[in-house]
Amino acid sequence: MLDLFEIVRRAARSEAAVLIRGESGTGKEHIAKALHELSPRSNKGFNAINCATLTPELLASELFGHVKGAFTGAIRDRKGLFQTAHQGTIFLDEVAEIPLDIQARLLRVIQEQTFIPLGGTDPVSVDVRIISATHQSLREAVQQRRFRNDLMYRIRVVPIFIPRLAEREGDVEALTWYFIDEFNRQGHRQIEGIRRDAMELLLEHEWPGNVRELRNVIEYAFAIGEGPILEIGCMTPELRGEAPTPTQPFGQNHAERDQILDALARSNGRKSEAADLLGMSRSTLWRKMREHHLIT
Numbered sequence: 001m002l003d004l005f006e007i008v009r010r011a012a013r014s015e016a017a018v019l020i021r022g023e024s025g026t027g028k029e030h031i032a033k034a035l036h037e038l039s040p041r042s043n044k045g046f047n048a049i050n051c052a053t054l055t056p057e058l059l060a061s062e063l064f065g066h067v068k069g070a071f072t073g074a075i076r077d078r079k080g081l082f083q084t085a086h087q088g089t090i091f092l093d094e095v096a097e098i099p100l101d102i103q104a105r106l107l108r109v110i111q112e113q114t115f116i117p118l119g120g121t122d123p124v125s126v127d128v129r130i131i132s133a134t135h136q137s138l139r140e141a142v143q144q145r146r147f148r149n150d151l152m153y154r155i156r157v158v159p160i161f162i163p164r165l166a167e168r169e170g171d172v173e174a175l176t177w178y179f180i181d182e183f184n185r186q187g188h189r190q191i192e193g194i195r196r197d198a199m200e201l202l203l204e205h206e207w208p209g210n211v212r213e214l215r216n217v218i219e220y221a222f223a224i225g226e227g228p229i230l231e232i233g234c235m236t237p238e239l240r241g242e243a244p245t246p247t248q249p250f251g252q253n254h255a256e257r258d259q260i261l262d263a264l265a266r267s268n269g270r271k272s273e274a275a276d277l278l279g280m281s282r283s284t285l286w287r288k289m290r291e292h293h294l295i296t
């Protein structure tokens with residue numbers, strides 16, 4: 001079976017509509033951008049829209065644009081994403097959430113490569129490649145009559161499934177190094193290695209938030225740790241199996257450690273800011289960090 005990278009590389013060369021399916025944080029938008037960047041359309045626009053977060057009227061207006069006076073508040077003509085992505089790519093995130101009447105318009109754009117902006121009369125021609133994503137089964141949405149069968153076939157010419165991070169052999173380690181490299185390039189700290197027990201913790205974790213959660217964990221470790229090696233002590237409380245307990249009074253030891261870690265994360269590792277957040281002096285924060293083995 002072709003691996004994900006090879007499917008993406010091959011699909012990118014074509015004009016075929018791609019439907020990416022995967023849980024939240026698995027990297028659907030990341031793959032969509034890669035498909036665009038590796039395609040002959042890479043020098044044109046990549047317009048992304050989350051179809052689950054807008055009212056139907058706003059979604060239609062974002063996609064197809066409107067003319068002045070099309071609805072209350074439409075004070076001037078506005079081009080939609082299809083028009084501004086001409087010769088480029090449009091990424092429809094959470095495509096299963098598109099209301100049925102907008103699905104009908106979308107189908108027409110795909111079939112005829114033209115559309116009429118809201119309130120307008122003149123058709124606009126566009127040449128746009130469509131990449132869509134969903135965290136749910138589109139087939140089920142079709143069975144539940146929430147999604148048009150004909151549209152499903154139009155947008156899933158190449159279906160790509162991204163498994164959960166925990167099921168992707170080798171990816172936790174590879175992505176850990178990828179993010180270490182990314183944060184090293186930001187320059188405030190240089191990580192050269194990761195302790196074996198810390199890597200084991202990463203490998204054992206279930207990653208319900210998938211790649212997004214892993215990136216956050218590495219960013220957290222960069223923010224609160226010190227020195228060139230990532231250690232268990234700078235992993236998030238959740239990862240270490242110590243759920244934060246914000247209701248406990250500050251005096252209790254593990255709550256104190258979590259609050260320090262939280263303040264350091266919120267202040268991006270800046271200790272004077274973290275000390276302010278905690279209402280203590282900078283020297284007290286240093287002492288407490290030493291007591292909790294957060295620095296050596």
Ligand SMILES: Nc1ncnc2c1ncn2[C@@H]1O[C@H](COP(=O)(O)OP(=O)(O)OP(=O)(O)O)[C@@H](O)[C@H]1O
Nearest residue numbers: 022023024025026027028029030031178211212215
């Ligand atoms: N293969 C990868 N390499 C590097 N970074 C990645 C990869 N996959 C995902 N990421 C990063 O993980 C984060 C989440 O990815 P992305 O937004 O693409 O997920 P998603 O599946 O679209 O999430 P959602 O469904 O919640 O919108 C982003 O910061 C993204 O850059």
